[in-house]
Amino acid sequence: MIPKFDKIHNRFKLNEYHFAQDDLKEVAYSYIKEGLPYEKKVGDFINNWMDDSPLITIQSSGSTGAPKEFHVEKQAMVNSAISTGDFFKLKPGDSALHCLPINFIAGEMMLVRGLILGLELDVVEPKSKIVLTKDYDFAAMTPMQLENSLDTIEHVKILIVGGAPISKELVAKIQHISTRVYMTYGMAETLSHIGLKKLNHTTKKNAPYRTLPKITVSKDDRGCLVINAPRLSQEPIVTNDLVEIYSETEFDWLGRVDNVINSGGIKLLPELMEAKIQDQMDRRFFFASQPDPTLGEKVILVVEGDSNVVEPKVFEALDTYEKPKAIYNIPQFEETSSGKVRREETLTKLLKM
Known part of the structure; x- marks a missing residue:
């Protein structure tokens, strides 16, 4: 019962x-x-x-x-x-x-x-x-x-x-x-x-x-x-x-599904791309996209910290179309109380900087 x-x-x-x-x-x-x-x-x-x-x-x-x-x-x-x-x-x-x-x-x-x-x-x-x-x-x-x-x-x-x-x-x-x-x-x-x-x-x-x-x-x-x-x-x-x-x-x-990137007709899952390079990154990051006149959406990488410099070897595990076309940094990600990154709010904050 x-x-x-x-x-x-x-x-x-x-x-x-x-x-x-x-x-x-x-x-x-x-x-x-x-x-x-x-x-x-x-x-x-x-x-x-x-x-x-x-x-x-x-x-x-x-x-x-x-x-x-x-x-x-x-x-x-x-x-x-x-x-x-x-x-x-x-x-x-x-x-x-x-x-x-x-x-x-x-x-x-x-x-x-x-x-x-x-x-x-x-x-x-x-x-x-x-x-x-x-x-x-x-x-x-x-x-x-x-x-x-x-x-x-x-x-x-x-x-x-x-x-x-x-x-x-x-x-x-x-x-x-x-x-x-x-x-x-x-x-x-x-x-x-x-x-x-x-x-x-x-x-x-x-x-x-x-x-x-x-x-x-x-x-x-x-x-x-x-x-x-x-x-x-x-x-x-x-x-x-x-x-x-x-x-x-x-x-x-x-x-x-909200995070899917359609770049040149190829649908990319940021979370799967992130898993490929996770062991190579020493700070928090996530993939996102920006409008692009040729591709529709281009892949970008957003990293947490004071620098947007990432060694090229980090991206060796990615396929060609998965590699970011631009890298941006932001001092601190927006997050939930449990530490989960709030991607959309972080991107909004980044655009205002």
Whole structure:
């Protein structure tokens, strides 16, 4: 039987303490009134979760536009939590670490998983480096947090990573650690992740994303992912993510249809081009385009920093038509709170300089 959103699991613990349902409301109120900034947000979410409304307001990350708020069913979030629990075989009493910002869906869903699955949840301040001093069965981090916390990350058995791209260099660093690390695919509209990709402990060089239980995928006539998740949404969720589909439960992400460059009639995916030279770059960058009277659109490279100088050998892995016709630099990229680059806003900022 699927639990209802208004029932807190009797095994749930928050920072090592068990609270009856009414007591938890008092804890939330205490966090709101007297807690640190991140604790106030925890209190706000718990308070809103435990009110009488079947809906709750969440906010998108803003990675593909301005952040927006929308209402979702609490029961759908419960269903998402159960799917993750089933995928990883999490059970009541398992320990979990919450070190993500609470004001976005990834952090909110960590709380819901604790409340519904009966996890013993430790909530800590969401810093860029997390110092782990005890063992956990489950945790979620951003790529930056994982990078900065490698010296103690083996205290975690299962780690999910999302919110921003993960570099090949970081993937190489985690190949021989005991922690099982998974990259997530999802968005606010899918109530956190709907797909998980193994990054280590696998014989496959590039394992595909596998969907959570009861979720299937297909693609539309643009080649973009369509998600069928009846427990999360009554209607199929149509995305702007170009994908390769291997089965109804396995896929690979190729890039955003919004970012496709049509140069001389050849369609180029910036994300795939970026992957080719990622190991050669020592700073953040992305490919974009500019209008061109001959090609229609010409490929440009935007780099972060005080110089636009890039060694020609960096582009040897690119095909001729993929190589940038111009290179621009900008001191600092526009980004989301999780560190994901906001391409369109960065380009707009660049044009104003």
